[in-house]
Amino acid sequence: MKGAVGLSVGLFVVLYCAVLSGADGAKSRTKPNIIVLIGDDLSPREFPSYDTGVWSSTDEEPTDKKHFRAKTPMLDKIAKEGIFFDKAWATPICAASRGMLMTGRYATITKWWYNFDYGSWTDGNGKVGDIVPLWITSPLGIAHLATAAGYGTFWGGRAGMKDVNNLDKFGFERGIFVPAPQEFLPSPLSDFQIVGAGVDEDGNKIFVNKDTGKVEPGARPQRSYTWRPHVLLLNPPNEDEQLVYYPNTRKTKQAYSRGTFGPDVDMEVTKKFMETCVEEDTPFFLYATSRIGHKAYDFINQKTDTWPPTPNLSWNASKEKYTKEEPVISKRGGKYRTKGINNGGIRRHVEYLDYTIWQYVEKCKELGVLDNTVIIFSTDNGTKGYGKDSKNKQRGPHVPMFIYAPGMNMTKQGRSSEFVSFVDIVPTVADLMGVSYLLDGYELHGQSLYKYLFRGAKKHTREYNFSYQTRSTGHKQLIRGSYVMKDGGDRWYDVSNEKRDLDSYPIITNWNKVPKELRDERDELSKVLDEFDVYETEHDYDPTANQKRKKRK
């Protein structure tokens, strides 16, 4: 395992060392394996289990046409045998959501307010950075807890941490990043790329597709994360470097081609890690941050801002088995010929996530650990372009969430209308791993789902859901309670009756005409908004903050 983290805050060095040498460091097979899979930019309505009656067509417009609807046999099964939440909230944007998920804290502490809006910081040497790293604001992250609990930790997919030189500081033992963050030098391997090639006569920047040699009008620099992907491995076995480009072995080099699909590479490396953990009798924690669902440049059809093709899948219902076609992509005269792949679109991405979950389940079965594994599936924020205004109602922060733990006696099944937030994941996982005591005196915003999911508690204790939206145009807070919801446009809605589409809530214009409980809840929620309305005063990171937090309790 790679070593401890050099933290700038004295107290936390002490805490962290205590954690690493803690009593729970012992390996134990009784601890459940945990898989957290996060899809990218997909709203609940894209998942048939939610039965919203409406979903996205390929061109982002809402539709009820079956042709555009994803088929998700695995998630349909999980929705029945496990649990799925219809009021799960993240934030309207990926970096802020990932910050919440990895720390259990809101942006008031993480300082990860928005994709282009982070707190700045001063390190021990007085140097100021523009983006304070999460491992500074929140030194006890999800992987630190897992490591302390004796888990093997793996991070697969998209890092998105703005901190590529310090990926080790997040506490993961191994990882695979598809693609490597843009800040990295282009891979020396011939992955698909669009690169700058100087300027034209009028001084406009020219971009060239390296594979076709063609100039791409309106393009910007791109590295592929789907076909022939740009991949980095974190601490791969038998390598000295911390970050190594994939493919890195004779076998993987031979197999690497235009028909290599990023999520498949990701899965292959992840499965090896699962095998190693089981062989070593170590429980595993997988944090899989897929880019599936994110719109991108489609190198095969040379289209910008689309959901690129995926390998064809077919499902055999009686065998509960997916079969994937082996894709072949060849080039003739600047055009690609393909076999075994579809035309892309959002539904194909949702289906590939379903296939991904099926693969985890199958691998766990094969390794004999499925009855001791918890799978949590969600996404980072709503579908891109949904309403073309992520300030609109809950479209930004509202995400699907499924939890499946066959063999662990979940005391709840089916659809749940309890509130659940991304900040609840850290305390839930800590309970499952048996290390929640490490969080004593450490300020968290999340509340564990453990008693609700596994001990028969009637309700999850969260009374409302809260989220941020910040942009250069101003700081917005979104909140939803049992009766009312405020969106990023400062509009209030009556949400006392859930709508089938999870969206068409009536706006409240006259508070005198609504029942008293709505007004009362508005007043309660307004107090919470005030309490967290510290964007102006607590935007940046204060190096003494963690010490103060520790002392408070």
Ligand SMILES: *[C@@H]1O[C@H](CO)[C@@H](O)[C@H](O)[C@H]1NC(C)=O
């Ligand atoms: C599914 O699997 C069963 C059992 O092996 C087989 O009989 C059936 O033909 C398969 N169905 C399809 C559609 O391939």
Ligand SMILES: *[C@@H]1O[C@H](CO)[C@@H](O)[C@H](O)[C@H]1NC(C)=O
């Ligand atoms: C794979 O997808 C392509 C494009 O959608 C389609 O033409 C082909 O028939 C598919 N193959 C299978 C086996 O579904």
Ligand SMILES: *[C@@H]1O[C@H](CO)[C@@H](O)[C@H](O)[C@H]1NC(C)=O
């Ligand atoms: C989700 O985040 C992406 C950026 O990652 C953004 O483009 C998209 O509009 C967001 N979706 C919603 C509904 O806010």
Ligand SMILES: *[C@@H]1O[C@H](CO)[C@@H](O)[C@H](O)[C@H]1NC(C)=O
């Ligand atoms: C689940 O419940 C069964 C039957 O009540 C029991 O035998 C088993 O030990 C329980 N498993 C766990 C992990 O609690």
Ligand SMILES: CC(=O)N[C@H]1CO[C@H](CO)[C@@H](O)[C@@H]1O
């Ligand atoms: C239900 C819920 O999330 N309650 C929390 C709301 O926020 C306050 C302030 O952080 C907490 O004290 C509550 O536990």
